[in-house]
Amino acid sequence: MATMTQHSNGVPVLPDEIAPFARSVRDQVSRTVVGQQRVVERVLIALLTGGHLLLEGVPGIAKTLLVQSVGRAIDLSFNRVQFTIDLLPSDIVGSEILDQRTGEFRVHKGPIFTNLLLADEINRASPKVQSALLEAMQERRVSIGETTHDLPAPFLVIATQNPVEQAGTFELPEAQLDRFMLRHRLSYPTREEETEVVRRSLDLRLKRRGDGAMPMTAFDAIGDEHQLDVADLTKAMEQVQQVHVSEVFMRDCVELVALTRSHPDLELGCSPRAALALVQASRARAFIHGRDFAIPEDLFALAEDTILHRVRLTYDALAEGRTPDDILAELLEQLA
Amino acid sequence: MSSVLVLVMATFATVLGAPQDVQDEGAADRGISGRVTFTSSHEDLDARPDQDLSSPLLVRVRRTGGEGDMIRYEATYIGSVEGTFDVADFLVRRGGGPIEDVPPLVVSIASNLPVGHGTDVFEAPVGIEPIGGGNRRLLIAAIALWVAFPFVRLGVRLLRRTEEPEEAVEAPAPTLADQLRPLVEGAASGTLSVDERARLELLLFRAWRERLELSDADQASVLSVLRRHPESSPLVTALEGWLHAPAPSVDEAEIGALLEPYRSLETVSASSSEGGVP
Numbered sequence: 001m002a003t004m005t006q007h008s009n010g011v012p013v014l015p016d017e018i019a020p021f022a023r024s025v026r027d028q029v030s031r032t033v034v035g036q037q038r039v040v041e042r043v044l045i046a047l048l049t050g051g052h053l054l055l056e057g058v059p060g061i062a063k064t065l066l067v068q069s070v071g072r073a074i075d076l077s078f079n080r081v082q083f084t085i086d087l088l089p090s091d092i093v094g095s096e097i098l099d100q101r102t103g104e105f106r107v108h109k110g111p112i113f114t115n116l117l118l119a120d121e122i123n124r125a126s127p128k129v130q131s132a133l134l135e136a137m138q139e140r141r142v143s144i145g146e147t148t149h150d151l152p153a154p155f156l157v158i159a160t161q162n163p164v165e166q167a168g169t170f171e172l173p174e175a176q177l178d179r180f181m182l183r184h185r186l187s188y189p190t191r192e193e194e195t196e197v198v199r200r201s202l203d204l205r206l207k208r209r210g211d212g213a214m215p216m217t218a219f220d221a222i223g224d225e226h227q228l229d230v231a232d233l234t235k236a237m238e239q240v241q242q243v244h245v246s247e248v249f250m251r252d253c254v255e256l257v258a259l260t261r262s263h264p265d266l267e268l269g270c271s272p273r274a275a276l277a278l279v280q281a282s283r284a285r286a287f288i289h290g291r292d293f294a295i296p297e298d299l300f301a302l303a304e305d306t307i308l309h310r311v312r313l314t315y316d317a318l319a320e321g322r323t324p325d326d327i328l329a330e331l332l333e334q335l336a
Numbered sequence: 337m338s339s340v341l342v343l344v345m346a347t348f349a350t351v352l353g354a355p356q357d358v359q360d361e362g363a364a365d366r367g368i369s370g371r372v373t374f375t376s377s378h379e380d381l382d383a384r385p386d387q388d389l390s391s392p393l394l395v396r397v398r399r400t401g402g403e404g405d406m407i408r409y410e411a412t413y414i415g416s417v418e419g420t421f422d423v424a425d426f427l428v429r430r431g432g433g434p435i436e437d438v439p440p441l442v443v444s445i446a447s448n449l450p451v452g453h454g455t456d457v458f459e460a461p462v463g464i465e466p467i468g469g470g471n472r473r474l475l476i477a478a479i480a481l482w483v484a485f486p487f488v489r490l491g492v493r494l495l496r497r498t499e500e501p502e503e504a505v506e507a508p509a510p511t512l513a514d515q516l517r518p519l520v521e522g523a524a525s526g527t528l529s530v531d532e533r534a535r536l537e538l539l540l541f542r543a544w545r546e547r548l549e550l551s552d553a554d555q556a557s558v559l560s561v562l563r564r565h566p567e568s569s570p571l572v573t574a575l576e577g578w579l580h581a582p583a584p585s586v587d588e589a590e591i592g593a594l595l596e597p598y599r600s601l602e603t604v605s606a607s608s609s610e611g612g613v614p
Binding site: 244246247248249251252255292293294295296297300301303304329332335336 | 515530531533534535537538539541542554555556558559560563576579580581582
């Protein structure tokens with residue numbers, strides 16, 4: 001029997017349903033990561049729909065730990081690349097190396113050949129590297145020398161951006177931001193969550209290596225066990241494809257995207273890719289919440305993550321102190 | 337430009353080796369060279385050195401031979417003004433002294449320009465009068481306008497600010513009840529389009545949001561609350577079953593019955609937060 005919870009204003013609310021697949025991932029991730037349920041949901045949506053995810057948030061809020069935990073929960077391979085100004089495309093994609101014993105070139109595959117790639121601080125790399133990654137994200141294959149190699153399936157890029165330190169960064173242009181299905185803005189944990197983080201850190205012991213030892217980190221606590229694998233993920237992806245999208249829901253999505261193109265405070269509205277992302281992400285969210293059809297709640301929950309990185313405010317609107325969030329709230333009001 | 341033209345023509349005329357450019361002795365058109373030949377006992381005849389662009393006639397002289405004690409000269413001239421002139425007036429002796437034995441060398445310069453055009457070869461044709469009195473004045477006027485523009489604009493803004501704002505007469509916004517009524521009736525009769533059904537659903541969400549005083553909450557969480565709230569969830573889940581489920585779990589009669597209270601909704605306006613949902 002589900003227990004009744006309360007909204008922040010005291011309104012009683014019945015508990016939410018969640019699909020077994022999502023619950024399993026969430027449970028396993030919650031062993032190492034405290035809170036961040038929405039981020040886990042967004043990572044799952046990206047995995048289930050084959051989209052890519054851009055996480056925006058300050059350092060130190062467990063982005064890497066979370067992504068690695070999700071990967072481990074579904075037995076996915078995971079790589080992390082710290083983007084810097086001197087990074088080269090071949091550092092990500094790979095290159096051909098001359099084998100001096102055989103006198104022939106052999107392919108050295110880069111870290112992009114993985115299921116989950118965490119591109120940390122993507123805006124610190126040069127535009128050349130950014131485009132190489134974004135091209136691979138789009139085509140899901142890369143060329144090394146004269147040979148084209150398919151990337152493993154599933155392939156998901158989770159890129160991060162630090163919104164605070166902008167010096168020496170290369171801001172992703174709108175056309176490239178559009179390639180990310182979702183952009184999710186991370187926030188600091190609540191006090192309760194942060195207390196729990198500290199409490200868990202006190203339980204971490206020493207990790208012995210030979211005669212020496214070093215303190216364990218949260219990464220050591222992830223563990224190797226997993227209840228799901230790639231086949232389960234594939235099955236879940238198939239189920240997402242079966243989620244029904246009604247004509248009314250499609251109208252809501254298309255209307256919202258169209259409204260971004262006519263709002264006077266928006267210099268650049270959303271491309272049709274936004275409507276596609278909204279519908280696909282809503283299907284995945286419906287699946288995660290145990291439904292076989294998408295509803296307006298999915299649209300309203302995902303609008304921020306699918307719309308805001310695809311619009312640009314006018315100078316007048318910026319001068320008046322307006323924010324994309326204000327405008328999105330207006331657009332959602334105008335939907336009716 | 338015109339001076340260059342005249343100099344080129346004068347230089348051309350001194351060549352004198354091109355008979356096709358030279359008209360008959362005693363007559364020539366303006367700007368076209370003519371020539372006269374004469375003899376003199378003086379060996380040092382030359383053209384006057386003080387000729388310039390304002391001279392009616394430009395003359396050049398060269399020796400071409402001798403006839404006994406007499407020297408043969410050829411004078412080439414270009415007329416810039418219509419009229420009759422004596423080429424002898426344009427001759428001097430290099431060593432100074434009077435010219436005694438050169439007869440009058442009268443030449444006639446004719447003009448082919450239209451009547452009334454004037455006689456100046458270098459006069460600009462009518463219609464190329466500089467606009468606004470010349471480039472300099474135009475430039476000064478443009479700079480003055482450019483400098484004055486911000487002041488004028490500032491003045492206009494200040495004037496507008498001081499004007500009393502007119503009272504805007506706005507049509508009253510349609511109330512939530514006004515917007516809902518035709519949609520509820522359409523739902524009962526089964527005549528709603530996709531767009532109208534979508535609007536009906538979102539307007540009902542708005543009504544419940546105001547009823548539960550959730551207007552300040554973010555809209556994503558509001559819908560989540562409405563789906564699970566004991567009072568609103570029957571309507572919200574019925575709407576989902578009707579509008580979004582793959583096989584509608586609610587028929588139109590049930591929806592009509594659920595929506596019946598909203599047909600006579602009177603008190604909630606589109607922007608008010610007062611109650612009104614049954």
